[in-house]
């Protein structure tokens with residue numbers, strides 16, 4: 001009788017795949033923060049709704065274009081009492097600006113608007129217009145004291161270069177706290193993984209080919225929770241008379257950055273840091289960005305230049321597959 005029971009149990013285990021059942025992955029897509037987002041979450045289905053809600057509520061706080069967001073109120077009124085998350089991100093944006101010598105600048109909004117990016121009514125500014133907007137750009141025009149923010153007249157804030165990374169990081173923390181087994185969140189050029197894939201394989205994230213952004217020029221393979229954020233000149237731009245004007249502006253000149261780089265991908269534990277630095281290192285250019293990396297210990301980077309060369313810092317090089325590249329050493 002006992003033997004018979006054991007045999008039945010064994011068959012049952014074989015039929016159910018021998019061992020703990022792999023959790024199901026739930027997927028969703030949404031449009032938020034001006035970008036298409038896709039979510040893949042292993043665990044309870046309610047975690048998808050929870051993540052969507054978090055993304056939408058952060059958009060409602062942080063977007064410069066959403067009516068009545070904290071940032072829109074600050075830009076309109078010149079002062080605002082910020083919600084804790086907005087104040088937290090604005091402080092991190094200021095820290096990023098200080099750390100990168102102003103290559104990342106959360107006060108570039110007058111310039112971003114002058115070029116017509118938020119409205120889609122693109123315009124190539126005159127020298128006089130650029131000089132006017134540059135006079136209203138710079139972190140010296142922004143004061144943040146706890147939750148109280150204030151701007152000089154004519155100045156405005158844009159967290160578009162860092163908000164998606166922050167949102168991904170916030171969702172990742174929430175997913176960890178609420179028992180998700182694993183997740184991959186892809187928010188535009190921002191990828192955030194949570195935990196390791198339940199089937200035991202590595203995460204594989206493609207880096208877009210700037211010449212053909214729908215295909216990957218390289219693949220990054222890694223396990224565990226990580227943020228991988230790309231800034232590129234192909235992500236948002238307009239063309240006039242055969243010239244491409246893209247959305248990452250040099251705060252010194254007020255013009256789209258042109259330094260031979262086409263994209264910068266940052267790998268880091270923090271999504272906020274990765275997003276801020278992807279924009280900043282794009283502004284710096286390969287040489288200054290490599291020096292910046294040599295003096296840092298909290299991120300790795302992959303650069304793609306105009307001629308299609310891929311340069312990877314040591315730690316990133318160890319994870320890169322499916323491409324040939326130049327390794328940058330310390």
Ligand code: AMP
Pocket residue numbers: 103104105106108112117158159160161162189230231232235236247248249250251275278279283
């Ligand atoms: P990203 O795709 O993360 O590099 O962010 C680009 C967005 O950040 C642009 O669409 C602008 O809204 C904003 N931005 C442009 N130039 C800068 C800059 N130098 N520093 C901070 N934000 C910027």
Ligand code: MG
Pocket residue numbers: 160161162231274275276277278279280
């Ligand atoms: Mg960024």
